[in-house]
Amino acid sequence: MTETATEPAKRSSLTASRGGAAGDKVFSGLALAAGVIILMVLAFVAIFLVVESLPALWPEVFSDEESIESADTFWQYVWPLMAGTLIASIIAILLATPVAVGIALYISHYAPKSVATPVGYVIDLLAAIPSVVFGAWGMTTLAGGVVPLYKWLHEYLGWIPLFGGDAGNTGRALLTSAIVLAVMILPIITSLCREIFIQTPKLHEEAALALGATRWEMIRMTVFPFARAGIISSIMLGLGRALGETMAVTLVLSPGIFSWSIITSGRNATIPSEIALNFPEAFGMRQSELIAAGLMLFIITLVVNMIARWIVNRHKEFSGAN
Amino acid sequence: MTTSTDTTQRGSAPQPGGTRKNSLTAGQMPRWTWIAVAIGALVLAAGLTALLGGGSFSWTGWLIFAAVLYIVGMYVTTYAIENKRRATDGIWRNLVWAAFILALIPLVSVVWTVFANGLPTLLANPQLLWTDMGGVTGADDIATQNEGASLQGGFLHGLAGTLMITLMATIISVPIGLLTSIFLVEYSRGGWFSRSIVFFVDVMTGIPSIVAGLFAFAVVELFITTFIGESPRHVQMIKMGLTAAIALSVLMIPVVVRSTEEMLRVVPNELREASYALGVRKWRTIFKVVLPTAMSGIASGITLAIARVTGETAPILVTAGYAAATNWNPFSEWMTALPVFIYRQLMNPTAPAAGLPSADRAWAAALVLIVIVMLLNLAARIIAKAFAPKKTGR
Numbered sequence: 001m002t003e004t005a006t007e008p009a010k011r012s013s014l015t016a017s018r019g020g021a022a023g024d025k026v027f028s029g030l031a032l033a034a035g036v037i038i039l040m041v042l043a044f045v046a047i048f049l050v051v052e053s054l055p056a057l058w059p060e061v062f063s064d065e066e067s068i069e070s071a072d073t074f075w076q077y078v079w080p081l082m083a084g085t086l087i088a089s090i091i092a093i094l095l096a097t098p099v100a101v102g103i104a105l106y107i108s109h110y111a112p113k114s115v116a117t118p119v120g121y122v123i124d125l126l127a128a129i130p131s132v133v134f135g136a137w138g139m140t141t142l143a144g145g146v147v148p149l150y151k152w153l154h155e156y157l158g159w160i161p162l163f164g165g166d167a168g169n170t171g172r173a174l175l176t177s178a179i180v181l182a183v184m185i186l187p188i189i190t191s192l193c194r195e196i197f198i199q200t201p202k203l204h205e206e207a208a209l210a211l212g213a214t215r216w217e218m219i220r221m222t223v224f225p226f227a228r229a230g231i232i233s234s235i236m237l238g239l240g241r242a243l244g245e246t247m248a249v250t251l252v253l254s255p256g257i258f259s260w261s262i263i264t265s266g267r268n269a270t271i272p273s274e275i276a277l278n279f280p281e282a283f284g285m286r287q288s289e290l291i292a293a294g295l296m297l298f299i300i301t302l303v304v305n306m307i308a309r310w311i312v313n314r315h316k317e318f319s320g321a322n
Numbered sequence: 323m324t325t326s327t328d329t330t331q332r333g334s335a336p337q338p339g340g341t342r343k344n345s346l347t348a349g350q351m352p353r354w355t356w357i358a359v360a361i362g363a364l365v366l367a368a369g370l371t372a373l374l375g376g377g378s379f380s381w382t383g384w385l386i387f388a389a390v391l392y393i394v395g396m397y398v399t400t401y402a403i404e405n406k407r408r409a410t411d412g413i414w415r416n417l418v419w420a421a422f423i424l425a426l427i428p429l430v431s432v433v434w435t436v437f438a439n440g441l442p443t444l445l446a447n448p449q450l451l452w453t454d455m456g457g458v459t460g461a462d463d464i465a466t467q468n469e470g471a472s473l474q475g476g477f478l479h480g481l482a483g484t485l486m487i488t489l490m491a492t493i494i495s496v497p498i499g500l501l502t503s504i505f506l507v508e509y510s511r512g513g514w515f516s517r518s519i520v521f522f523v524d525v526m527t528g529i530p531s532i533v534a535g536l537f538a539f540a541v542v543e544l545f546i547t548t549f550i551g552e553s554p555r556h557v558q559m560i561k562m563g564l565t566a567a568i569a570l571s572v573l574m575i576p577v578v579v580r581s582t583e584e585m586l587r588v589v590p591n592e593l594r595e596a597s598y599a600l601g602v603r604k605w606r607t608i609f610k611v612v613l614p615t616a617m618s619g620i621a622s623g624i625t626l627a628i629a630r631v632t633g634e635t636a637p638i639l640v641t642a643g644y645a646a647a648t649n650w651n652p653f654s655e656w657m658t659a660l661p662v663f664i665y666r667q668l669m670n671p672t673a674p675a676a677g678l679p680s681a682d683r684a685w686a687a688a689l690v691l692i693v694i695v696m697l698l699n700l701a702a703r704i705i706a707k708a709f710a711p712k713k714t715g716r
Contacts, residue, residue, distance in 0.1 A: 027605035028509050034501030035510075035519045037574060042522050045529065045572065048540040102421025110418050119422075126429050128626075128699050130633025132661040133688050136668055137432045140439075140681075183428040190425075214411035244530020246636035247661070251668060253499070272532045272636065278534075279640045283557075292534040298529065305528030309521070 001059070053292030055285060069285050077212065078271075078293055080258030083295065085270040088174055088249065089242040092181035097235055100186050104193035108238070109219060120194065127187035135251030138180035143171035143252060145180070150263040165261025172254040172264040180248040185238040192234035196227040200227045229311050236308030246272035271297040351403045359399055361389035389420060433692075442691030443473070443682040450476035450686050457646035460673030467676035474679070475672070477687045478634030479648040480663035483563065484694075486652045487642065487659055488632050491574055496624055498571075499578025507586040508608055525577040530664025531569075535637030538569035542641075556595070561643035563652025569637035574627045585616040618709035622702040631699035633691065635661035644708075660691050 055063035056074050071077035074308070107116045150167035157163045167173075204222040213221060224231075254271035255277065262268070275290050283292055367387035371380055393416045400409040444450060453476035465471040502519065510516030542565045543557070550556050589612050599609040613620070643656030644666055660665075664684045671680035 021603070024603050024605045027608070028505075031501045031509055034498045035505045035515070038502055038519060038526070038579070039522055039570060041575070042526055044541065045533070045537045048537055048544065049533070049715055052536075052540045052543075091711065099339075099421045099425050102418045103425050106418045109589060110415065111422075123701055128629055128633070130635070130661055130688075130691055132633070132664050133436060133637040133692060134432060136664060136684065137435050141431060141435045142428075179428075184431070186425055186429075199519065214407055214680065215351055216411040217415040217561050219414075240528040244528075244532065246530070246532045247665060252637075253636045253663065272530060275532050275536065276636050276639055277367035280644070283559060291536050292539065294530075294533050298533045301528050301530050301533075302525060305525055308528075309524045 003197035015037060016220060049291060049295040053288055053295045056288040056292040059285075063285065063288070065285055068289050074289070074292060077289060078296055081269055081271045081274050081293060082296060082300070083258055083302070084174065084268040085243055085272070086179045087269055088181060089239055091175065091178035091262070092185060092242045093239050094186070095182035096178065096186045096189060096238065098108070100183075100238075101193055101231065103186075103190045104197055105219065105223075106196035107190075107194050109215070109223065120191075121192075123187045123190050128190060131184060131245060131247040132251070134180055134184050135247040135249075138176060138248060138252040139172070142177050142180060144174055144282065145171070147171040150175070153263060161260040163264050165180060165264030165267065167263050168264050168265045170254065172244060172252055172265040174253060174268040177249040177252045178262070180252055181242045181245055182243060183243050184248055188241055189234050189238040192237065192238050193227070193231055196230035196234070197223055200226045233308040233311040236304055240304045240308065243304065244272060244297065246276050249273040250276045335409055349404060351400065355399060355403075356396065360388075360392055363395050364388045367391050367561035393417065393420065405683045436685065436688050436692055437686035439682075440687075441623075444686040444689055447473045447476075447686070450683060451481070451690070452476065452478050453542065454646065455605060455672070458646070458672060460676070463671070463673035463679040464676045466679040467673075475683060477660060477663050477683065477690070479645060479658050480660035480687060481690075482650055483638075483642065483645075483657040483659040483663075484632060484647050484661075484691075485508040486650060487563050487566045487570065487638060487657065488628060490625070490652050491565060491570035491631055492628055493550055493570040494567060495574040495578055495627070499575045499624075500582055500620070500628075502575075503582035503586055504578050504584055504608060508604070508612070523579050527580070529572060530642065531573055531634050532636040534572040535566075535569045535640040537572060538565050538637065538641050541568065559654070561641060561656055562654055563649070565644040566638045566657065567652060569633060569641050570631040573634065573637070574631050577627040577630060578624055581626065582620050585610060585619030585623065588619070589615045618706055621709065622706035625698055625702035625705060628716040629695050629697045629702065632698065633661060633695050635659075638662050639665065660687055660694075664688050664691065 055065075056059075056068050059065050059067050059074075068074055068077060103119075107120055107123075109120060147167065147169060150173070153163045154165070154167045200223045204226070205218055206222050208218040209215075231263060249270050250273040253269065253273060254265045255273060257265040257268075259267035271293050275294055276287065279290050288296075328627050348443050358534045369383050370387050371384040393413060396416060397413045400412045437616075450473070453474075455475045455477075456479075458475035462471070463473040465475050502523075506515070506516055506519060539560060542562075543560050546560055552561070568589055593611050593615060593654070594607055597611045598604075602610070616633050616703050637674070638657075638659045642659065644662060645656040649655050667680040667684035667687070671677035
């Protein structure tokens with residue numbers, strides 16, 4: 001205040017600041033509340049899923065029925081779905097990882113800068129393409145295109161159980177969904193890996209080159225050791241995405257009972273596609289079954305994501321993924 | 323050259339034809355080696371494909387063979403002329419390029435499929451944009467497919483649903499997300515509480531979208547059966563736009579929190595300190611100094627989050643039902659979002675015997691959806707660029 005401030009003026013400035021203090025309190029309270037809401041939402045996700053799936057998990061105790069609808073026990077019902085989900089996601093990861101790391105390296109260390117920047121933009125935009133579009137593409141374009149490949153695989157590699165079944169003519173098999181999943185998670189893994197590769201200390205790289213290393217040796221000696229944790233965690237995050245991806249699988253796969261053959265249509269199913277296909281018409285016990293299957297999916301992805309985050313946090317200084 | 327490339331190269335190695343002998347370039351391959359190897363690989367691959375194909379020539383097979391032969395050929399050539407380390411370097415460079423090209427194929431194919439299938443339909447039937455499926459029956463589609471009648475129906479209801487559901491989700495998630503990140507950056511002191519929020523926001527990022535849908539359904543079901551009633555009419559009420567918006571919020575909040583948090587952390591501390599030094603209260607500092615500085619980044623982060631949930635299908639599929647008529651009210655009745663419309667038209671065509679008109683509508687809708695999402699992404703970039711705080715000369 002000014003030098004001529006009198007007693008009453010001082011008092012009023014004090015009350016004014018008290019009003020500000022109230023604003024402070026209200027605002028910090030709001031901010032805190034928002035944080036609490038987020039924690040509550042996650043807790044609720046878990047609690048509600050558990051509550052709604054109890055009738056399917058223990059039908060004798062939590063429902064009027066003796067057993068669930070689709071099978072004798074819940075585990076009998078859910079294990080083929082879990083197996084299908086895991087197989088599709090793991091194949092997708094195996095297909096996508098080498099390519100994604102390759103593109104990330106291409107952008108960060110091989111391409112000239114004038115090419116690398118637009119390619120980076122394009123990859124980011126591709127990550128934004130809605131999953132239903134990938135699903136529609138897989139259903140119409142890809143499924144038809146892979147049939148000759150499946151026939152070939154069955155003919156020459158049929159002794160491997162994975163290619164043991166009849167290839168069929170539609171191509172709407174688990175492997176096709178896995179390929180679509182791989183295409184979908186490719187941009188995610190790529191952009192995470194690129195972020196990390198770019199952060200490799202320039203001095204390390206230049207030191208390696210100065211010692212006469214070729215570009216590949218430089219990458220192997222400086223980039224990969226630096227980025228190892230980041231690559232692993234980005235793969236895990238991609239795996240988490242693939243596990244929970246619904247539309248790509250639902251549209252592409254024609255589902256059925258579990259089978260080791262991944263090239264036969266009308267076999268296998270994944271948890272998300274099972275839910276998406278059946279939930280809109282489900283009620284009562286069937287609904288509980290599906291929510292319980294969702295709970296299993298939630299637990300699997302939770303574990304995968306937590307491992308990924310744990311790796312990231314352990315190597316925080318080494319990673320651009322966090 | 324048309325014979326085996328390897329022997330050609332090995333033969334030419336000791337006397338690099340025409341180039342001046344120089345201690346610096348000695349032992350290096352001539353520049354045109356890769357062209358020679360490429361031509362050799364293409365020719366050899368053509369021969370191999372023709373032999374193995376048994377009459378029919380497969381273009382894909384030819385290109386795959388050529389790529390493999392080229393990579394192997396380059397390795398062998400480099401190994402022979404230069405040394406093993408150079409050869410390893412070269413093979414990895416080629417593999418990286420191969421990965422890049424391999425990834426482009428499906429991605430280009432996706433975009434091409436959508437445009438090739440969607441654009442002609444949309445140009446021929448622009449009314450798709452402002453009509454809905456109300457009153458359109460299988461008979462109409464059979465007439466379209468068999469007798470060449472004009473394509474009926476459209477996806478106005480999908481556009482309306484996507485708009486309303488996304489809007490509701492944004493209204494729910496943006497305040498929560500913003501306030502949480504303000505709490506994390508401005509108020510918390512890195513205690514267990516804020517660390518657990520950070521951790522669980524990360525965990526939330528990984529929630530499968532369909533599980534978010536189930537969660538929203540379960541919450542609204544519990545709420546309605548407890549407080550309103552359990553009759554079938556009430557159970558019917560569970561599926562509405564708001565339920566879908568709750569599901570999308572679960573997916574959107576973590577994205578908003580993360581991007582906003584990042585932006586707030588970038589705001590230089592000097593700005594806050596200068597404001598405090600002038601006696602400004604903390605909340606006013608946040609409102610008048612911190613948020614305006616970070617505004618461009620926050621806005622672009624929110625736009626990206628909106629773009630992400632606009633394309634979500636699964637959570638809306640299980641929470642909002644499927645309506646044929648346009649419904650602008652997210653608080654009652656079933657709603658259809660654009661992605662769900664695409665999914666339903668492809669999986670359960672309006673006329674099961676005549677699926678083409680449904681597929682046409684689905685592809686046109688897919689094109690519109692992609693355009694919306696891409697525009698949102700572009701908008702995010704433009705916002706981030708155009709409204710970025712001016713750099714001071716420091």
